[in-house]
Amino acid sequence: MRNSQGFSVVEIVVAAAIIVTLVTAAAGAWQLYLRVSNTGTQQSQAAIMMEEAVEALRLLRDQSWTSNIAPLTLETTYQLYWDGSQYQTTTTQILLQNQFVRSLIFSAVNRDSNDNVASSGTNAPDTRKVTISVFNVGATSTPIIQSEMLIHNVYAN
Numbered sequence: 001m002r003n004s005q006g007f008s009v010v011e012i013v014v015a016a017a018i019i020v021t022l023v024t025a026a027a028g029a030w031q032l033y034l035r036v037s038n039t040g041t042q043q044s045q046a047a048i049m050m051e052e053a054v055e056a057l058r059l060l061r062d063q064s065w066t067s068n069i070a071p072l073t074l075e076t077t078y079q080l081y082w083d084g085s086q087y088q089t090t091t092t093q094i095l096l097q098n099q100f101v102r103s104l105i106f107s108a109v110n111r112d113s114n115d116n117v118a119s120s121g122t123n124a125p126d127t128r129k130v131t132i133s134v135f136n137v138g139a140t141s142t143p144i145i146q147s148e149m150l151i152h153n154v155y156a157n
Contacts, residue, residue, distance in 0.1 A: 042099075046134040046144040049102050053132045056080050056087040057104070057151055065153040069106075069128060078104045095137060100144075105131045109150065117150070126153035 007015075060068035063086070072078060072089060079094040080087055080102060093101055109127040112118040117127075128151050133143035 042136070042144055045097070046100065049096060049100060049134050050132055050145050050147055053080055053102055053104065054147075054149060057130060057149075060087055060089075061151055061153065062155065065126070065155070065157050069151065069153070070125075072106050072128075074106055074108055074128075076105070078106070080104060099137055101135045101137055103133045103135070105133075107131070126156075127151070 057069075057080075068089075076091065078089045078091060080089060081094045082088075089104070096102060107129040109124045109129050110118050110121040111124045111127075112121040117124075129148060130151055131146065131148050133146040135143050
């Protein structure tokens with residue numbers, strides 16, 4: 001019997017295959033982690049932008065429904081921006097954090113004979129439905145987050 005020293009070619013190939021498999025699995029897991037982490041971050045940022053839009057619309061309503069909300073054309077896409085002293089609406093696309101676009105679309109609201117919101121009935125001029133969407137720049141069909149709200153002229157101003 002002779003003593004064998006060192007590794008055979010078969011052992012080296014098997015060890016290399018195991019190492020390559022482990023490195024490939026680790027790289028795949030890392031890529032998945034980064035993709036999920038990035039998606040979660042985007043969704044969190046989009047939710048904050050959605051909340052900011054809701055608060056800004058309430059502020060615009062409280063300042064003056066007649067000046068800020070009533071003149072807006074229904075079914076037109078608007079953007080919100082801060083001009084340094086107050087929120088404004090515009091039809092020009094505004095980039096947020098060089099990554100997102102937030103849009104607002106105002107729609108008419110109808111009320112039935114019981115004064116409930118309904119698909120048909122009498123137009124409620126002091127109420128608007130607002131659809132708020134946050135998109136990635138360049139994406140216009142599938143928003144990261146979207147919500148609808150009703151806004152009312154509660155102060156009759």
